[in-house]
Amino acid sequence: MNISKRGIEIQASPIRKLKPFADSAIARGIKVYFINIGQPDIPTPQHVWDAMKNFDEKVLSYGPAQGFLELRQAVADYYSDYNISLNADNIIITVGGSEALHFAFSIVSDPGGEIIVPEPFYTNYNGFATFADVNLIPLTLRVEDGFRLPPVEQIESKITPKTRAFLLCSPNNPTGSVYTQEEIETIIGLVKKHDLFLISDEVYKEFVYDGARHISVLEYSDVSDRVIVADSISKRFSCCGARIGAIITRNEDLYQAALKFAQARLCPPTLEQMGALAAYRMKKDYFKPVREEYQKRRDILFNGLKDIPGIIMFKPGGAFYIVVKLPIKNAEHFAQWMLTDFQMDNETVMVAPAQGFYATPGKGLNEIRIAYVLKEEDLIRALKVLRAGLKKYQSLFD
Amino acid sequence: MNISKRGIEIQASPIRKLKPFADSAIARGIKVYFINIGQPDIPTPQHVWDAMKNFDEKVLSYGPAQGFLELRQAVADYYSDYNISLNADNIIITVGGSEALHFAFSIVSDPGGEIIVPEPFYTNYNGFATFADVNLIPLTLRVEDGFRLPPVEQIESKITPKTRAFLLCSPNNPTGSVYTQEEIETIIGLVKKHDLFLISDEVYKEFVYDGARHISVLEYSDVSDRVIVADSISKRFSCCGARIGAIITRNEDLYQAALKFAQARLCPPTLEQMGALAAYRMKKDYFKPVREEYQKRRDILFNGLKDIPGIIMFKPGGAFYIVVKLPIKNAEHFAQWMLTDFQMDNETVMVAPAQGFYATPGKGLNEIRIAYVLKEEDLIRALKVLRAGLKKYQSLFD
Numbered sequence: 001m002n003i004s005k006r007g008i009e010i011q012a013s014p015i016r017k018l019k020p021f022a023d024s025a026i027a028r029g030i031k032v033y034f035i036n037i038g039q040p041d042i043p044t045p046q047h048v049w050d051a052m053k054n055f056d057e058k059v060l061s062y063g064p065a066q067g068f069l070e071l072r073q074a075v076a077d078y079y080s081d082y083n084i085s086l087n088a089d090n091i092i093i094t095v096g097g098s099e100a101l102h103f104a105f106s107i108v109s110d111p112g113g114e115i116i117v118p119e120p121f122y123t124n125y126n127g128f129a130t131f132a133d134v135n136l137i138p139l140t141l142r143v144e145d146g147f148r149l150p151p152v153e154q155i156e157s158k159i160t161p162k163t164r165a166f167l168l169c170s171p172n173n174p175t176g177s178v179y180t181q182e183e184i185e186t187i188i189g190l191v192k193k194h195d196l197f198l199i200s201d202e203v204y205k206e207f208v209y210d211g212a213r214h215i216s217v218l219e220y221s222d223v224s225d226r227v228i229v230a231d232s233i234s235k236r237f238s239c240c241g242a243r244i245g246a247i248i249t250r251n252e253d254l255y256q257a258a259l260k261f262a263q264a265r266l267c268p269p270t271l272e273q274m275g276a277l278a279a280y281r282m283k284k285d286y287f288k289p290v291r292e293e294y295q296k297r298r299d300i301l302f303n304g305l306k307d308i309p310g311i312i313m314f315k316p317g318g319a320f321y322i323v324v325k326l327p328i329k330n331a332e333h334f335a336q337w338m339l340t341d342f343q344m345d346n347e348t349v350m351v352a353p354a355q356g357f358y359a360t361p362g363k364g365l366n367e368i369r370i371a372y373v374l375k376e377e378d379l380i381r382a383l384k385v386l387r388a389g390l391k392k393y394q395s396l397f398d
Numbered sequence: 399m400n401i402s403k404r405g406i407e408i409q410a411s412p413i414r415k416l417k418p419f420a421d422s423a424i425a426r427g428i429k430v431y432f433i434n435i436g437q438p439d440i441p442t443p444q445h446v447w448d449a450m451k452n453f454d455e456k457v458l459s460y461g462p463a464q465g466f467l468e469l470r471q472a473v474a475d476y477y478s479d480y481n482i483s484l485n486a487d488n489i490i491i492t493v494g495g496s497e498a499l500h501f502a503f504s505i506v507s508d509p510g511g512e513i514i515v516p517e518p519f520y521t522n523y524n525g526f527a528t529f530a531d532v533n534l535i536p537l538t539l540r541v542e543d544g545f546r547l548p549p550v551e552q553i554e555s556k557i558t559p560k561t562r563a564f565l566l567c568s569p570n571n572p573t574g575s576v577y578t579q580e581e582i583e584t585i586i587g588l589v590k591k592h593d594l595f596l597i598s599d600e601v602y603k604e605f606v607y608d609g610a611r612h613i614s615v616l617e618y619s620d621v622s623d624r625v626i627v628a629d630s631i632s633k634r635f636s637c638c639g640a641r642i643g644a645i646i647t648r649n650e651d652l653y654q655a656a657l658k659f660a661q662a663r664l665c666p667p668t669l670e671q672m673g674a675l676a677a678y679r680m681k682k683d684y685f686k687p688v689r690e691e692y693q694k695r696r697d698i699l700f701n702g703l704k705d706i707p708g709i710i711m712f713k714p715g716g717a718f719y720i721v722v723k724l725p726i727k728n729a730e731h732f733a734q735w736m737l738t739d740f741q742m743d744n745e746t747v748m749v750a751p752a753q754g755f756y757a758t759p760g761k762g763l764n765e766i767r768i769a770y771v772l773k774e775e776d777l778i779r780a781l782k783v784l785r786a787g788l789k790k791y792q793s794l795f796d
Binding site: 001003004005006007008010011012013016037039040041042043044048049052053058059060061062063065095096098099102106107108109110111113124126127128130131133195196197226238239240241242243253254257258259260261263264265266267268269270271272275 | 439
């Protein structure tokens with residue numbers, strides 16, 4: 001009677017592992033600014049609340065395994081505004097972007113296959129990979145290079161006979177980088193050349209700043225049958241707790257496989273699909289002020305960090321994260337110390353050590369990820385506390 | 399670029415595969431009585447709706463990976479009323495009972511392991527098994543024996559060095575049988591003797607009739623560390639679309655493994671956990687009329703079927719299903735024919751062919767599962783139509 005290897009090996013959330021220290025700090029009466037996780041403070045749109053609260057049925061019953069047709073059509077309509085042509089039958093509504101990724105990993109690869117992913121990457125990819133028994137092969141990017149992809153030969157050298165897919169995330173969690181057209185086309189070229197799938201996590205699609213445009217892999221018709229997009233309303237409409245995402249593919253065989261996985265778990269939450277439907281039916285001008293708000297925060301954060309001596313970072317073009325290399329040795333120790341030993345006027349901050357976003361051992365040890373999900377005044381205050389904490393920490397430990 | 403073996407092999411829902419024929423019948427103006435799926439018509443309690451509609455937050459945010467503490471405590475309190483002692487940290491809230499089963503399969507076994515399960519069994523176990531790459535080893539039960547477990551030697555003969563667990567479901571979907579104390583203790587004896595886990599699907603716990611009592615494997619303290627219960631509010635509170643279930647275990651290592659799987663997918667739906675909390679906080683007298691309603695329906699159905707010449711069935715003691723052996727050769731053809739070729743006063747019924755509930759090829763070919771999830775008058779009418787259809791079908795095909 002032993003627990004499975006996968007049950008032992010699947011990683012504990014590195015983001016959540018500092019949580020008990022934050023709880024203790026709060027219990028000691030300290031105010032903690034949470035810039036460690038991507039939980040936005042942007043209100044969930046009133047249309048979403050209204051749709052859920054006005055849902056008028058007697059029985060909260062199962063919906064279709066692939067999600068309600070109206071919602072799938074609304075997702076397709078959303079994409080058509082970006083000149084991406086989809087129909088409802090290219091879309092399966094999933095339980096968050098998480099399930100979309102889990103399905104995607106399981107469909108493109110059998111146990112033992114490899115998926116190449118630029119690191120640092122969203123740490124939960126590790127969980128889905130262990131669950132699906134596939135190996136993530138990291139392609140290391142560096143903050144010093146602005147987290148740009150390396151030359152094509154270097155990327156290509158990661159491809160083996162076991163490779164099944166590339167996994168991209170743009171705008172990127174955790175780096176905030178937005179892949180350029182050239183970078184995306186480099187990967188598309190490799191995917192065609194080596195007959196691979198391309199999984200693309202585009203949940204931060206709406207959060208691209210400075211007037212730039214998000215490029216979706218769905219725009220490339222020559223790889224239509226190779227592409228799976230993982231999507232979600234969590235960040236797009238500030239509905240993290242709804243657990244509504246989507247898997248999108250024009251490959252009918254991939255779709256049918258995903259549909260069978262979907263049938264096994266019956267359906268996504270019914271009521272929150274109603275909320276998602278209302279969200280997608282909102283006018284597109286919903287996004288503009290939200291995007292401006294995040295861009296403003298990014299600027300506050302970036303400007304507030306850039307004159308810290310010894311800091312290395314790159315101005316993120318999207319999402320709401322930044323990975324920062326600190327002039328210290330051990331970012332995990334620093335993050336914990338901020339919660340256990342530091343306070344300024346009874347306040348401290350919680351950051352995410354970046355080590356958990358790398359698969360290569362020893363990478364990211366002196367880096368942290370900051371999520372700019374707080375409103376301006378809180379973010380400014382959190383920055384002050386972080387700067388003071390860092391200074392104090394350096395005087396003690398480095 | 400090939401789709402994974404598991405993506406190809408995972409079964410399409412056999413329950414849902416007749417759906418297009420039902421849709422066509424409806425399009426032709428025929429009223430279809432759906433007694434093929436376990437979607438109850440019992441209204442979702444007003445407390446549940448109120449809790450979700452009165453949820454007063456600005457942001458629909460992530461909850462804890464293991465579910466809200468209040469809800470986990472409420473589930474523990476529910477069990478304490480049955481003299482089953484649990485604390486909140488024995489419980490992880492899951493996305494339906496489906497996810498609880500998927501986690502359980504993945505935690506008790508690595509790829510290639512075996513789980514022994516009496517057949518016929520809930521067909522979606524196949525999906526989770528393919529997804530988790532474990533093999534379900536069927537132990538065939540017979541309607542002629544009232545779906546009772548065979549002698550212990552026969553059960554024991556299924557155990558191999560690859561066996562990791564037994565999987566029980568009581569009250570049972572699809573047979574409606576409720577395991578006796580002796581049957582449960584037989585399995586518990588084997589689990590101890592052969593050092594195995596015991597996964598128990600107890601989602602129909604409240605639906606036991608004729609004054610009998612449900613026996614939970616959680617009542618056996620000598621296998622406390624071996625037991626994982628998959629639970630759900632879907633049927634218990636008529637909340638199928640909420641997608642709120644639970645995995646329950648007192649084994650700390652199993653719990654920690656399940657928690658890591660839970661962390662990978664972030665959290666269950668926030669709003670519908672509020673509904674679940676309200677459901678569990680209702681007075682226990684909620685269940686009595688619901689149980690009486692189902693028992694009444696069972697009696698109507700059973701009495702309405704029993705004088706059909708050549709029918710073989712056993713009066714179910716729980717859940718809201720019955721498996722019936724019909725005096726025909728091909729129940730799948732019959733089920734389809736009822737939708738495509740038969741109508742009585744412009745009405746027909748949709749039943750589930752039982753073949754999909756068996757893993758052994760060739761079993762259940764002339765059996766159907768009927769769910770008694772319709773109100774009395776509809777059930778009586780569905781019965782009439784079914785009887786007439788069967789008679790006509792026999793005259794044509796047998």
